Amino acid sequence: MRWAVVVFPGSNCDRDAEQAIRLVTGDPVDLVWHDADDLSGYDAIVLPGGFSYGDYLRAGAIARFSPVVRAVAREAERGKPVIGICNGFQILTESGLLPGALLPNRHLQFRCEMTELRVETNDSPFTRLYTPGEVIRIPIAHGEGRYHAEPEVLEELRRERRVAFRYVENPNGSVDDIAGILNPKRNVLGLMPHPERAVIDWMGSEDGIRIFQSIHAHVEEGLSHA
Amino acid sequence: MKQFDVEVKVWLKPSVFDPQGHAVHGALVSLGFQGAGEVRIGKFIQMTLAAEDRQAAERQVEDMCQKVLANPVMETYAFEIRERGQ
Numbered sequence: 001m002r003w004a005v006v007v008f009p010g011s012n013c014d015r016d017a018e019q020a021i022r023l024v025t026g027d028p029v030d031l032v033w034h035d036a037d038d039l040s041g042y043d044a045i046v047l048p049g050g051f052s053y054g055d056y057l058r059a060g061a062i063a064r065f066s067p068v069v070r071a072v073a074r075e076a077e078r079g080k081p082v083i084g085i086c087n088g089f090q091i092l093t094e095s096g097l098l099p100g101a102l103l104p105n106r107h108l109q110f111r112c113e114m115t116e117l118r119v120e121t122n123d124s125p126f127t128r129l130y131t132p133g134e135v136i137r138i139p140i141a142h143g144e145g146r147y148h149a150e151p152e153v154l155e156e157l158r159r160e161r162r163v164a165f166r167y168v169e170n171p172n173g174s175v176d177d178i179a180g181i182l183n184p185k186r187n188v189l190g191l192m193p194h195p196e197r198a199v200i201d202w203m204g205s206e207d208g209i210r211i212f213q214s215i216h217a218h219v220e221e222g223l224s225h226a
Numbered sequence: 227m228k229q230f231d232v233e234v235k236v237w238l239k240p241s242v243f244d245p246q247g248h249a250v251h252g253a254l255v256s257l258g259f260q261g262a263g264e265v266r267i268g269k270f271i272q273m274t275l276a277a278e279d280r281q282a283a284e285r286q287v288e289d290m291c292q293k294v295l296a297n298p299v300m301e302t303y304a305f306e307i308r309e310r311g312q
């Protein structure tokens with residue numbers, strides 16, 4: 001399988017994601033510039049963290065109009081796994097691929113620290129190698145990570161078990177302690193924590209590895225059945 | 227084509243907590259402005275716009291707000307349009 005890591009002007013976790021994925025899956029990874037309008041050659045797509053377009057107007061608000069985001073939407077529609085990390089999550093909500101929005105943290109501080117997350121479901125291409133209820137350690141680094149959605153959206157997320165990760169201790173004021181959510185087809189994941197920063201012992205945690213290995217296992221299974 | 231001056235205000239919906247407004251409210255009260263009530267902080271956007279007439283200009287600005295200038299999931303907006311030279 002082949003991965004695309006999308007690079008926007010202002011992305012800054014693109015190389016981290018690229019290296020982490022290579023390290024833990026052994027798969028080829030391409031960095032794809034935001035003006036690409038075709039991602040059909042890729043099996044999985046990563047929208048990395050950073051400050052695309054300087055977070056002008058709102059985080060993710062301008063990036064959403066990049067040609068590559070239309071291509072991401074097309075591949076997501078085809079069922080390919082798409083993971084948005086941090087700024088990537090913000091772009092996914094701004095573009096409507098995921099519901100809700102991410103607001104400035106409740107305490108207005110930029111938080112860069114290790115967090116504990118509870119894996120809420122393993123019924124997704126991103127979490128199949130985890131055990132539901134398992135607590136994992138993945139760092140966050142954001143100023144605008146307060147997840148917000150209207151009550152009816154939250155109810156739908158709960159009912160359809162589309163909250164993938166919850167914070168054990170809420171670091172930003174996110175509603176319902178939400179750290180990451182899935183789309184209705186469960187092939188698009190957005191999360192504020194950075195799994196690519198938790199893949200080697202010296203990083204303080206290796207708990208992010210299984211996200212990328214889950215995606216790998218999911219895609220390879222599909223390819224072997226094709 | 228007519229020229230219009232457009233002013234757009236964007237702020238968080240009443241149902242969304244505004245931590246900046248909350249902090250500024252605290253500062254105002256501690257400065258002695260005891261009467262200061264809830265504070266909401268938003269954005270102010272100024273632009274010029276060329277359009278056929280006022281109605282077309284309003285339609286376009288409404289569309290801009292819905293698509294880009296505001297995120298209706300968390301924000302609300304209002305705008306004023308003035309024709310140049312009027």
